[in-house]
Amino acid sequence: xxxxxxxxxxxxxxxxxxxxxxxxxxxxxxxxxxxxxxxxxxxxxxxxxxxxxxxxxxxxxxxxxxxxxxxxxxxxxxxxxxxxxxxxxxxxxxxxxxxxxxxxxxxxxxxxxxxxxxxxxxxxxxxxxxxxxxxxxxxxxxxxxxxxxxxxxxxxxxxxxxxxxxxxxxxxxxxxxxxxxxxxxxxxxxxxxxxxxxxxxxx
Amino acid sequence: xxxxxxxxxxxxxxxxxxxxxxxxxxxxxxxxxxxxxxxxxxxxxxxxxxxxxxxxxxxxxxxxxxxxxxxxxxxxxxxxxxxxxxxxxxxxxxxxxxxxxxxxxxxxxxxxxxxxxxxxxxxxxxxxxxxxxxxxxxxxxxxxxxxxxxxxxxxxxxxxxxxxxxxxxxxxxxxxxxxxxxxxxxxxxxxxxxx
Numbered sequence: 001x002x003x004x005x006x007x008x009x010x011x012x013x014x015x016x017x018x019x020x021x022x023x024x025x026x027x028x029x030x031x032x033x034x035x036x037x038x039x040x041x042x043x044x045x046x047x048x049x050x051x052x053x054x055x056x057x058x059x060x061x062x063x064x065x066x067x068x069x070x071x072x073x074x075x076x077x078x079x080x081x082x083x084x085x086x087x088x089x090x091x092x093x094x095x096x097x098x099x100x101x102x103x104x105x106x107x108x109x110x111x112x113x114x115x116x117x118x119x120x121x122x123x124x125x126x127x128x129x130x131x132x133x134x135x136x137x138x139x140x141x142x143x144x145x146x147x148x149x150x151x152x153x154x155x156x157x158x159x160x161x162x163x164x165x166x167x168x169x170x171x172x173x174x175x176x177x178x179x180x181x182x183x184x185x186x187x188x189x190x191x192x193x194x195x196x197x198x199x200x201x202x203x
Numbered sequence: 204x205x206x207x208x209x210x211x212x213x214x215x216x217x218x219x220x221x222x223x224x225x226x227x228x229x230x231x232x233x234x235x236x237x238x239x240x241x242x243x244x245x246x247x248x249x250x251x252x253x254x255x256x257x258x259x260x261x262x263x264x265x266x267x268x269x270x271x272x273x274x275x276x277x278x279x280x281x282x283x284x285x286x287x288x289x290x291x292x293x294x295x296x297x298x299x300x301x302x303x304x305x306x307x308x309x310x311x312x313x314x315x316x317x318x319x320x321x322x323x324x325x326x327x328x329x330x331x332x333x334x335x336x337x338x339x340x341x342x343x344x345x346x347x348x349x350x351x352x353x354x355x356x357x358x359x360x361x362x363x364x365x366x367x368x369x370x371x372x373x374x375x376x377x378x379x380x381x382x383x384x385x386x387x388x389x390x391x392x393x394x395x396x397x398x
Contacts, residue, residue: 043250045249045250045251045253047253049275051290051293058290058293058295060277060290062244062253064246064249064253066248066249066250068248074248076246076248078244080255080271080275080277080279081242081269081279081378082242082244082370082378083351083370083378084351084372084374084376087374098374099372099374101351102350201253201274201275202274
């Protein structure tokens, strides 16, 4: 019982602490859904030169994304030389592995990739709260496991923070926006040493 | 079926033997190669192939450098069975994602230059006459390699030079490399192969 009370207090204390911690000022919700325009065109082949640093190991390749239909993205990662490392499909909330190199076919790694990349491409998420922070308009979307905070500067999405237990777990940074394409994207994990850097390839 | 596609006709055994001898002879006289290359990465779900360009250096017996210059700077050097990578200035010696496949392909290219890739133990090989010269299809027999490469297609010019290499994945997606502006047996300093 005592434990329950302590837990309950903890939940109460921790609730809203992300927005308090980062001094987000609550605003009325006027926008119904969150738009992420960076992977939203069906006519664009999105190709990014990528550098992945994981626990000090550095490797690179090309991240290739195509929107095939609403809520339907295909994503492949190849070496610069063209060899396919993985090939995933994201359809609605389903995730399918079309191909992955046997050496990388590890559940934990796949879960991380799935989580990161589905957040990267998702759009039209329902807004559950709105805030203001400096010049940013911040929109929050909640799911069962995590909360997502979208930071917009003017109308450009410049950051997504994926929050678990009121702490930022993964940060997505978008910069040099041109024609609805983020020329630079960084995915920075806070709890594991994984850093993904993407630079748009302008062919 | 494939012998009917696009004026490609299966070679007779004699023709295949002649091609092998031509390539082998050509290779034995090739000490260095400098060539431009254009790479097309074809993924069925994309609207356009991803095009990258660069320069290949080869020096006998087994120094190879692939240097991509457009649209990014990236080079891979094969030397003394080691892979040296220069990724836009950041240098490393191992590439966990690609080393095995890259090594296999590189072996094949080095072998094709030397004229000894016609290895019936490793590959099921089929020979075709085509308009531009000859097409040889290599299907790896090693199930490990087969997992990511269904077939290598190499087009040889009438002189016996490698014109294009196509690596076809089990899904049908492929990588095609075209060689242009080839210069044989010029002097290449070993320093080219330093990372």
